[in-house]
Amino acid sequence: MDKRPASHWRGTQGNKGAGRPRDAYRILAAVTLSGVIFAIDSLTSLRSAVAVLYVVVIVLAADVGKRSSIIIASAGCAALTIGSYAYVHGLDGEDQALLRFLFSLAANAVITVLLLRRRSDLQMVEAQARLLEVTSDAIFVRDAEGRIIFWNTGAETLFGWPAEEALGLKAEEILDVTFPASRSKAEAELDERGQWEGECRIRARDGRHVDVSTRWFAEQGLRDYSRVVLEASVDITARKASEAALKASETRYRTIFETLAVAILEHDFSAVKADLTALRQQGIGNLRRYLAEHPEFVRAAREKVRITDVNPAAAKMVGATSKSEFFERLDDFLSDDNRSFANCLIALDEGQPFYQAEAVVRSLDGGTVPVIVLLTFPRGEEGFDRVLGSIVDISERLRFQEALDASRSELENASRAAMIGEISASIAHEVNQPLAAIMTFVQAAQRWLNREDPDLDEAKFALNEAVNATEHASAVVRRVRMLLGKAKSQDSEVAFDDVINDAVRAKESELSDNDVAVKLDLKTDGIQINGDRILLQQAFMNIIVNAIQAMEATPADRRSLTISASADGSALCVRFSDSGPGLSEGTSAEGLFKAFQTTKPNGMGLGLAMCRSIATAHNGKISIGNRDDGPGAVIELRLPHTQTRSAEAGPDAGKQ
Ligand code: ADP
Numbered sequence: 001m002d003k004r005p006a007s008h009w010r011g012t013q014g015n016k017g018a019g020r021p022r023d024a025y026r027i028l029a030a031v032t033l034s035g036v037i038f039a040i041d042s043l044t045s046l047r048s049a050v051a052v053l054y055v056v057v058i059v060l061a062a063d064v065g066k067r068s069s070i071i072i073a074s075a076g077c078a079a080l081t082i083g084s085y086a087y088v089h090g091l092d093g094e095d096q097a098l099l100r101f102l103f104s105l106a107a108n109a110v111i112t113v114l115l116l117r118r119r120s121d122l123q124m125v126e127a128q129a130r131l132l133e134v135t136s137d138a139i140f141v142r143d144a145e146g147r148i149i150f151w152n153t154g155a156e157t158l159f160g161w162p163a164e165e166a167l168g169l170k171a172e173e174i175l176d177v178t179f180p181a182s183r184s185k186a187e188a189e190l191d192e193r194g195q196w197e198g199e200c201r202i203r204a205r206d207g208r209h210v211d212v213s214t215r216w217f218a219e220q221g222l223r224d225y226s227r228v229v230l231e232a233s234v235d236i237t238a239r240k241a242s243e244a245a246l247k248a249s250e251t252r253y254r255t256i257f258e259t260l261a262v263a264i265l266e267h268d269f270s271a272v273k274a275d276l277t278a279l280r281q282q283g284i285g286n287l288r289r290y291l292a293e294h295p296e297f298v299r300a301a302r303e304k305v306r307i308t309d310v311n312p313a314a315a316k317m318v319g320a321t322s323k324s325e326f327f328e329r330l331d332d333f334l335s336d337d338n339r340s341f342a343n344c345l346i347a348l349d350e351g352q353p354f355y356q357a358e359a360v361v362r363s364l365d366g367g368t369v370p371v372i373v374l375l376t377f378p379r380g381e382e383g384f385d386r387v388l389g390s391i392v393d394i395s396e397r398l399r400f401q402e403a404l405d406a407s408r409s410e411l412e413n414a415s416r417a418a419m420i421g422e423i424s425a426s427i428a429h430e431v432n433q434p435l436a437a438i439m440t441f442v443q444a445a446q447r448w449l450n451r452e453d454p455d456l457d458e459a460k461f462a463l464n465e466a467v468n469a470t471e472h473a474s475a476v477v478r479r480v481r482m483l484l485g486k487a488k489s490q491d492s493e494v495a496f497d498d499v500i501n502d503a504v505r506a507k508e509s510e511l512s513d514n515d516v517a518v519k520l521d522l523k524t525d526g527i528q529i530n531g532d533r534i535l536l537q538q539a540f541m542n543i544i545v546n547a548i549q550a551m552e553a554t555p556a557d558r559r560s561l562t563i564s565a566s567a568d569g570s571a572l573c574v575r576f577s578d579s580g581p582g583l584s585e586g587t588s589a590e591g592l593f594k595a596f597q598t599t600k601p602n603g604m605g606l607g608l609a610m611c612r613s614i615a616t617a618h619n620g621k622i623s624i625g626n627r628d629d630g631p632g633a634v635i636e637l638r639l640p641h642t643q644t645r646s647a648e649a650g651p652d653a654g655k656q
Contacts, residue, residue, distance in 0.1 A: 023064045030060040041084040051081040051104030055111040062115040074112035138233040146170045160205030176203040194218045211240040263314035263391040271304040273384040276349045291342045298342045305330035318363045335362045434473035441466035494533045503540035515556040521564040530642045531618045539614040542607040543576045550580030572641045577634045582626040
């Protein structure tokens with residue numbers, strides 16, 4: 001049997017057209033009934049208030065649904081009542097008849113008022129029902145038996161069931177709902193509190209699953225007085241999917257965080273970010289200068305950064321057995337000075353995505369660990385409460401580097417010693433031969449002259465040979481000097497800028513280890529030298545090392561080496577100006593270029609001699625002196641250049 005209700009809210013509008021013939025029947029019935037009542041009232045001698053039956057006519061007219069039909073029916077019935085009374089009783093009706101007449105009119109008036117009020121109530125309910133209809137939420141109403149008596153467009157869209165099919169069916173038959181707990185628990189709560197809410201998964205008609213946030217409200221029914229339940233559901237499928245994606249990505253992140261061998265820390269920089277923003281609002285333009293002048297700001301900022309989480313690798317690095325033992329504040333964790341942290345604040349303020357630096361951090365046993373830190377800053381204004389930092393322990397690398405440096409300097413010393421040995425042996429060997437020859441020839445000359453009959457020709461010959469041997473000896477000495485300068489052997493066209501840059505690069509780590517700030521001011525782009533690249537590089541490196549050593553006693557923040565180079569038509573001039581003590585008074589600048597001239601306890605005194613040999617071998621000149629613009633020494637090298645790479649210079653430009 002079809003148990004669908006004959007009418008329902010959704011159907012009211014749809015039945016409007018179909019209701020017209022039925023309205024016509026109602027009107028016909030009302031008119032006929034009023035005629036019958038009028039006839040009985042006027043033509044019979046029944047002594048009762050027959051006219052009260054007119055209320056049935058008014059009720060019939062009210063069913064048409066129009067306000068005017070109630071008013072017309074009510075007025076018509078009143079007129080018929082009055083007409084009938086006048087016809088039967090005239091003007092002098094007995095008291096009882098008058099009473100019945102008035103009673104009928106009163107009944108007419110009361111029913112009219114009630115029907116008009118009911119009609120406006122119904123209109124309001126219908127307006128509310130229409131509101132439910134247009135909302136995008138899926139709303140349906142089920143009666144006490146669970147049959148659907150209202151089903152809005154939102155429910156049609158979300159669950160895929162058209163209202164025509166859903167109405168009258170049981171909600172739980174057409175909707176396969178997965179409850180957070182169970183349906184019976186939800187129903188029990190509805191019984192108890194009159195409402196229930198929760199997140200459910202519903203299988204729509206086409207089999208797709210939709211996640212919904214649902215609310216149930218129990219209400220008294222409109223037509224009968226049994227309970228109805230309104231179910232309102234909001235589609236949260238997309239929200240659920242993005243929540244699930246977020247959760248998956250958080251889980252992935254957590255897995256990486258917890259298992260990566262690299263130490264990772266989460267910091268809360270939000271207070272520091274707020275302080276920096278406040279500084280900007282106060283009109284501080286040059287943050288770098290402000291931080292240099294206000295170290296207390298940097299220290300306070302350091303104290304405000306909290307370490308909110310660390311991974312097991314980070315805990316292990318500081319010797320902690322669990323995360324909870326880790327330092328809570330960055331200030332406690334960092335052991336070195338504020339310089340690198342000030343740079344970190346500048347990077348953060350400038351909105352840079354990363355900040356990388358070398359730093360020294362503390363371990364729990366009171367020791368320190370040299371590390372490379374990489375902080376990743378969020379873009380925009382949000383997320384500074386979760387700034388990620390990865391830390392790599394570089395103690396091994398530094399140990400390796402130190403060992404490498406030590407062995408390199410040992411090797412350099414050894415090769416210097418070997419070189420000296422070689423030079424000494426070569427001098428001894430080369431000079432010994434001519435000396436022995438001189439001795440032999442001079443003794444021979446003596447013998448020829450000491451004869452009773454001196455042989456002057458033989459003596460002359462021997463002395464000539466002695467002179468030759470002497471010349472040979474001085475040639476040997478010249479060769480040895482050439483050897484010191486490694487006489488130019490690999491001559492070719494070399495780009496001056498490349499040579500100087502290579503030399504600086506080779507000494508880069510020594511320069512930075514000694515906090516020497518290097519400034520290169522080269523106006524020699526394209527300038528070429530005809531010479532030995534290795535020897536020239538060796539000379540520049542010697543000068544750089546001398547400058548580093550000279551500045552050892554200079555405060556670290558004032559150590560600087562400026563290398564400036566320029567060229568004129570024929571020669572280039574390169575100047576190395578340091579900020580060391582310069583040459584002490586009375587020092588002979590020329591003397592420093594002599595071999596074995598040194599003022600250092602472990603010096604060899606060969607560096608500048610070698611530089612001069614190399615300069616001379618390249619037809620150049622070298623000089624040393626004190627700077628005239630402040631403390632420090634300046635070494636100037638003038639070298640002839642051949643041609644430039646640029647088109648302006650001709651092929652022979654500057655050739656000497
Ligand atoms: P070494 O470096 O072994 O002493 P060098 O021939 O390179 O030998 O240097 C000779 C001397 O010249 C040094 O001992 C030092 O007194 C002086 N000298 C060289 N360069 C500088 C410099 N930049 N500033 C001051 N003195 C220097």
